[in-house]
Amino acid sequence: MSDLDPEGQERRLSAIAPERLAALGAADDGDDHPLPDLPNAEAFEEIRMRLAPNPNGPWHLGNARMAAVIGTYTDRYDGWMCCRFDDTDPETKRPDLDAYDAILNAITYLEFEPDEAIRASDRLPTYYEYARELIDREGAYTCSCSAADFSELKNAGEACPHRDKSASETRAEFDEMVEGEVDPGERVLRVRTDITHPNPALRDWVAFRMIDTPHPREAASEFRCWPLLDFQSGIDDHLTGITHIVRGIDLQDSAKRQRFVYDYFDWTYPEVIHWGHINVDAYDVPMSTSSIKGLIEAGDLDGWDDPRAPTLASLRRRGIRGEAITEAMVALGTSTNEADLSMSAIYAANRERIDDDADRAFLVQDGIERTVIGSPTVGEPPVHPDHDERGVREIQVGGAVRIEAEDLPPNGERVWLKGLGCMRHTRDAFEFVGTDIAAVREEGVPVIHWVPADDARPVTLRRPDGDVEGTAEPGIAAYDSDTVLQFERVGFARIDAQDDEGRTVAYFAHP
RNA sequence: GCUCCGGUGGUGUAGUCCGGCCAAUCAUAUUGCCCUCUCGAGGCAAUGACCGGGGUUCGAAUCCCCGCCGGAGCACCA
Incomplete structure (x- = not known):
């Protein structure tokens, strides 16, 4: 067995002596487990947990924590996970019929698969x-x-x-x-x-x-x-054999209330973990199902996937992978304290996952045009700087380019149009200087992105802080919607739609 | 008012149960340098924390007490 790699050893051990694998994991000091061990986990043959959402709306970022942590635990312990819709208030927390599926989709998006889904209203x-x-x-x-x-x-x-x-x-x-x-x-x-x-x-x-x-x-x-929740949830947790409950501190007293019922029935109460509220920076919209619903109904948001909304549907549309959200949520742990989640943690986790796949492209948001004199007719920046084998993008210059206004160098100074070459800014034009990269490496000429002035494709870039209009290199028309690109020096974005009038709509993910 | 829970760098987290190996881990963030035809990626470095006060102890982030601060519940909501 010693000739197997560690993973192979683990698989083999789990087949012949699962109890020793658990001991091995403990001895390893849980190196790849950001979450603490579940309390008393060894006492149960199978770890059984549940997500208990109220289907009164699609999920926001806060709800994702539930699935991320519980799903991570059940995966880790090879346990069982159920999604139980606690929809027992038809009046003040009235269920939204679309939310049941939206929530199951959100769980899938976060890369988890419930073993079972049930509704309290059926029971x-x-x-x-x-x-x-x-x-x-x-x-x-x-x-x-x-x-x-x-x-x-x-x-x-x-x-x-x-x-x-x-x-x-x-x-x-x-x-x-x-x-x-x-x-x-x-x-x-x-x-x-x-x-x-x-x-x-x-x-x-x-x-x-x-x-x-x-x-x-x-x-x-x-x-x-x-x-009410305390009765329904208490009964269901017992009947579905839940071993571990993870929920918010707002339900701190629930366990104590439900124990009275458990005592009458002579049942054993599951292990319980509570966590505190999370606050997310970077959003003006409050993270609450009812506020988001209100803003949508008032027309202030386009829908649950509006890039300004702190919802999972929105992050998904922006090209952020569910895994990245899960990773950031799991990193928050299960402290009962109130926690501030920085979106940068999600962005960092996502960047790690998408950077290698994302082709590069140029997008100019705040353009200013300059005629180009004497340059090659085609620019050839690489599709991906770390992957020569993916080739180059051929961009026809067409006599003039558009660059970001803030990138325009003072008169007489040089700038390097990426993939095209070095230019000197004369009064109203760019005069081609050459393609000796020493200008960049040794003389510090800034490298900037650009698009052809006459043949650029209009792009609406939808950002969490509002929409921006710009133009991109024509090649982006070839990408299917759902492709994630990196607009160089702007950030990662997901192609959302390519319309018939020659316009691209993209959703900004993050830098 | 009553009852719970918690306070480690900008943020999150490890360590607290079983005091010494913690002048405190890792990630993120910020800054600087290297690399690079991106402000991405990669590499290196720097920045920065145990809420306060007492006590126990040879020794306390860790145990005890008192403060202070924060959160939660006391719904015919979840």
């Missing part, structure tokens, strides 16, 4: 069943206090008059709720926890409430009695 009968069982175990009671009244009692640590209701009476009243015979606000089912618990957040929380607004999914539109 109401199961929740009812366990609610009845909980009632029979004296773990819940129906309560008809108003929310305000109960809150007052709860804050004082006092039981409400309904708390000592019998299981059979609760059972009957809960059945009425399930049948839809109760109005919203009239009655809820509460879990009997500890009404004097020092932490008021844990006292007799609501498990089911009535909602009249039909669920947008037809299959779930008849239900009126809906579980």
